[in-house]
Amino acid sequence: MPIQISAQETINALNAIFEKHKMERICVLGTTCCGKTTLLKQIPGCVDLDDELWPQLTKEEADFISQKPWTNEIGDFIDKLVYEKISVKVGHPLFTTIIVDCDVVIYLDISDELLAEHCKKRGNDFKDSINVKKSIEGDWNNHRKSGGKTFYYLTVNE
Secondary structure (H helix, E strand, C coil): CCEEECHHHHHHHHHHHHHHCCCCCEEEECCCCCCHHHHHCCCCCCEEHHHHHHHHCCHHHHHHHCCCCCCHHHHHHHHHHHHHHCCCECCECEEECCCCCCCEEEEEEECHHHHHHHHHHHCCCHHHHHHHHHHHHHHHHHHHHHCCCEEEEEEECC
């Protein structure tokens, strides 16, 4: 069952999970515009996937993954790049749209209505964010079926 909490409660919950799993590699998973960047800026030691990935990309790779609208082909290519170039480090939770090799996965879910509001504020395409969200949910479900990781589910309310 999803837990619905405020932004500060989300930060507190994340900090508690991070403390509990401080010797493990952690991914915090969520779609674009769900609030990952806002949260990670308030929690020391966290890492943003974009900050790690983009400096390593060639111009061609960056141009390809920046295309609009977002497609599964673009998503698959991003997955390939991330798996090749990014690793999660113990003590530095990675905020991401992709489940990278890790021990703990925290999913930050967001309602479609709130996601639409966030997209409008940021000038992002809602349809793209929904498509990314669907891809993330598929990845989340596949990893849960496979086991071998600890999973947490939080609902973003702000």
